[in-house]
Amino acid sequence: MAALTIGSPCASLAAASSSHLDRPALARLPAGRLQFGCFFAKNGAVSTCAARSSISPLRAVAVDSDQSESPLPSSEFVPSSEAKPKKYYFVVANAKFMLDEEEHFQEQLAERLRLFAERGREQDFWLVIEPKFLDKFPNVAKRLKRPAVALVSTDGPWITFMKLRLDRVLTESFEADSLAEALASSPVDVQFERPKNWVAPYPKYESGWWQRFLPPNPSQPEA
Template sequence: MSAVATLGQACWAAAAVKSKPTTAISQTHIRNPKPKSLSLPLSANSSCNHFFSFPPKTTLKSSSSSSSSVRTSVAAVDSDQLSSSDSADKEKPSRYYFVVANAKFMLDDEEHFQEQLCERLRYYGEKNKEQDFWLVIEPKFLDKFPNITKRLGRPAVALVSTNGPWITFMKLRLDRVLAESFEAASLEEALASNPTKIEFEKPQKWVAPYSKYESGWWEPFLPPGSKEEVKA
């Protein structure tokens, strides 16, 4: 019985000795807690930048500035390309096609010519299309074609259009006309003319079963602003 008691006392003593350091460690842990710097706000802990390896602010700013610079450069290049493209489109001349003959043939003798123009103007009106053909009396662009002017009776009249295939058709239809094309920077330049007075004598004898077209029928086909310059 005494042996059992002695053994129990020895076990209890050993347990007490074993638990004492733990108590001491716990007390030491309580008395000496870890530095409070980890519990402080991020801005108050001077070692946070090093601990979390944040990149320096200057690096971030430099990167942003570099990216912005690249975007600005690209935008500048694109803007220059667009500007040059727009200016090239504006400066690119347009091509105009024409048939030309003396005014007597075009406006007085060839009545089919008047019918063709009136029918086309009516068609454009029905389709709500913008007119792209004009009659030009004594056009200034003829100075560019000495080979034509030396074969041409004056005053001359030209049918001018931006529609090349239609001008080709009119050349075949009218037959006794000359055809060519040229480039001009603007419609005003292409249709520029020299003021000329047009007069046709009335035939003494008219044998056709229909009335002759009245003089001045061509005015709806003249370029804007030129009707006042031409007197029939």
């Protein structure tokens, strides 16, 4: 197909059009037509001629395609209505260490809970006393004194941070179909004796401080 040069004289353009319009290359564009226009100077002389096609670039591409008349393929992706298991991460140690001996643990949890409330984020971490998921980890369970306490979260990087912060804990992850399944626990009463000699310059945390971080009890109605 001969190229049409913008700005060529009208006579040349007309000759080119008459000699090439019947060629098969142009016949492949049934939906469009060539339009010619001349621009005249003030003295009436022909200045330049321009040619343009009424076929838009998008249409031209579609016409050249072998599948121009075919409908767009439908998407094969169909979202599943079934909820996928969620991954949970945890650190675990014996209850005495987690709830009574580790002096900064309560501060870490309280500060994170405050930050979540400030930013309007939903809580994604809980303390679980004697978690049932330990049955899935016999190599972890056999290294623990009982009762055990786990800090469970859906935030893997934060659990890694808490592992480094607490040091003497074990860590793992698992999947569960629901939050209730992930945080299921065996009932146990945790009590610690108050030390007779407390030499730290700050008061010792009161027993039961961990209650606010336990999973919600589905049997109790919300206030």
